[in-house]
Amino acid sequence: MQVxxxxxTSQSSELDPPKKDAxxxxxxxxxxxxxxxxxxxxxxxxxVGLSSLDMVELVLSVESEFNVRIPEGxxxxxxxxxxxxxxxxxxxxxx
Amino acid sequence: xRGAAGSSDxxxxxxxxxxxxxxxxxxxxxAPEIARLSPAEMRERFSRLMRLVGPKSTPIGRIDDGExxxxxxxxxxxxxxxxxxxxxxxxGLIYFHGGGGVFGSIETHDGLCRxxxxxxxxxxxxxxxxxxxxxxxxxxxxxxxxxxxWVFAYASTLAIDPTRIVVxxxxxxxxxAATVCQRASRDGGPRIALQLLLCPVLDLAAESxxxxxxxxxxxxxxxxxxxxxxQYCKTDVELTxxxxxxxxxxxxxxxxxxxxxxxxxxxxxxxxRAYADRLQQAGAEVRYTCHAxxxxxxxxxxxxxxxxxxxxxxxxxxxxxxxARKSHAAVR
Numbered sequence: 524m525q526v527x528x529x530x531x532t533s534q535s536s537e538l539d540p541p542k543k544d545a546x547x548x549x550x551x552x553x554x555x556x557x558x559x560x561x562x563x564x565x566x567x568x569x570x571v572g573l574s575s576l577d578m579v580e581l582v583l584s585v586e587s588e589f590n591v592r593i594p595e596g597x598x599x600x601x602x603x604x605x606x607x608x609x610x611x612x613x614x615x616x617x618x
Numbered sequence: 619x620r621g622a623a624g625s626s627d628x629x630x631x632x633x634x635x636x637x638x639x640x641x642x643x644x645x646x647x648x649a650p651e652i653a654r655l656s657p658a659e660m661r662e663r664f665s666r667l668m669r670l671v672g673p674k675s676t677p678i679g680r681i682d683d684g685e686x687x688x689x690x691x692x693x694x695x696x697x698x699x700x701x702x703x704x705x706x707x708x709x710g711l712i713y714f715h716g717g718g719g720v721f722g723s724i725e726t727h728d729g730l731c732r733x734x735x736x737x738x739x740x741x742x743x744x745x746x747x748x749x750x751x752x753x754x755x756x757x758x759x760x761x762x763x764x765x766x767x768w769v770f771a772y773a774s775t776l777a778i779d780p781t782r783i784v785v786x787x788x789x790x791x792x793x794x795a796a797t798v799c800q801r802a803s804r805d806g807g808p809r810i811a812l813q814l815l816l817c818p819v820l821d822l823a824a825e826s827x828x829x830x831x832x833x834x835x836x837x838x839x840x841x842x843x844x845x846x847x848x849q850y851c852k853t854d855v856e857l858t859x860x861x862x863x864x865x866x867x868x869x870x871x872x873x874x875x876x877x878x879x880x881x882x883x884x885x886x887x888x889x890x891r892a893y894a895d896r897l898q899q900a901g902a903e904v905r906y907t908c909h910a911x912x913x914x915x916x917x918x919x920x921x922x923x924x925x926x927x928x929x930x931x932x933x934x935x936x937x938x939x940x941x942a943r944k945s946h947a948a949v950r
Binding site for chain 2: 568569573574575576577578579580582583593595596598599600602603
């Protein structure tokens with residue numbers, strides 16, 4: 524029984540990864556663009572290959588998945604430079 | 619002449635908050651040099667953008683896909699019947715999507731056409747004309763001309779009133795609509811009830827103030843326009859040809875009543891305004907609206923620019939009113 528449970532968990536997490544932070548969104552968007560590589564929290568997303576369209580998707584995804592509204596003026600290259608900076612922005616909007 | 623969402627004559631231009639947020643999203647990453655993009659890449663990028671920012675799940679009464687026979691093969695089209703009335707004869711609106719004659723499709727403008735059908739009460743026929751560079755100018759112009767004649771010829775089959783047919787388009791599709799209307803009046807073609815131009819491209823050789831002032835940073839920029847011209851026109855084509863630049867046509871007499879909608883932060887608003895002025899001088903009935911604070915293609919970005927819903931209500935509502943007046947006049 525325990526083995527079956529473990530397999531199910533594994534499959535489940537593969538289909539629907541936990542939405543702990545912006546890392547999940549960034550990897551999902553990059554994977555759509557056939558960029559399948561790990562991105563560290565402080566990596567510059569533009570250097571990783573995130574395009575302007577990816578950024579539109581990322582901003583809209585952050586808003587819908589974390590249920591926040593990013594105010595005018597906060598959608599800056601600095602706030603969206605890395606997974607870490609996006610997480611900082613999300614935290615500041617949630618408090 | 620009027621300015622929606624504020625006065626178009628305001629001396630201080632203020633970008634709409636939602637439009638500003640969209641521009642911030644686009645500029646938060648480094649965009650690839652547009653000159654390096656292939657037509658296939660540009661088509662995919664535009665399709666994806668419209669999936670992200672276009673109107674979502676807009677209801678529609680009915681959708682029918684079909685093909686009409688063009689000079690070089692079948693031309694796909696899609697008919698949208700508005701929610702309110704699915705039966706009986708309705709006014710028709712032939713729609714040419716934007717995309718510089720290179721990208722854009724029936725699919726990328728599907729949500730926009732649904733909104734337009736519902737707001738105008740027209741059966742909208744969206745035309746999938748041929749695209750460059752595979753089919754350079756004048757292929758799109760020829761397809762548009764054939765499509766308009768076909769809709770008039772088969773109006774009863776389509777359950778469309780041939781006395782109330784609108785020819786419409788956005789951006790480069792607006793240019794196609796204007797060209798088709800000019801040709802129809804010049805050649806004694808079908809009597810078009812109204813032309814509707816949304817942020818139209820009307821002068822490929824333009825050097826207007828808005829082209830200079832808004833050349834970069836407002837979504838539709840000079841680099842994109844230059845890229846489109848390069849794909850759309852073979853090198854031996856004169857950009858001042860009125861089929862490419864309808865604003866440059868010498869004779870604008872006999873044009874149908876016209877609604878022109880421009881956006882304050884669109885580099886194309888100068889030529890839209892100039893065309894409205896010239897049509898009016900030539901005796902046409904013209905309604906010109908500059909949407910304050912807006913950028914090119916704002917009406918197609920309802921998911922990120924809420925004003926698009928308001929604007930489409932106004933754009934479609936004005937068409938409905940104009941056609942109703944025509945209907946009453948015919949009864950008298």
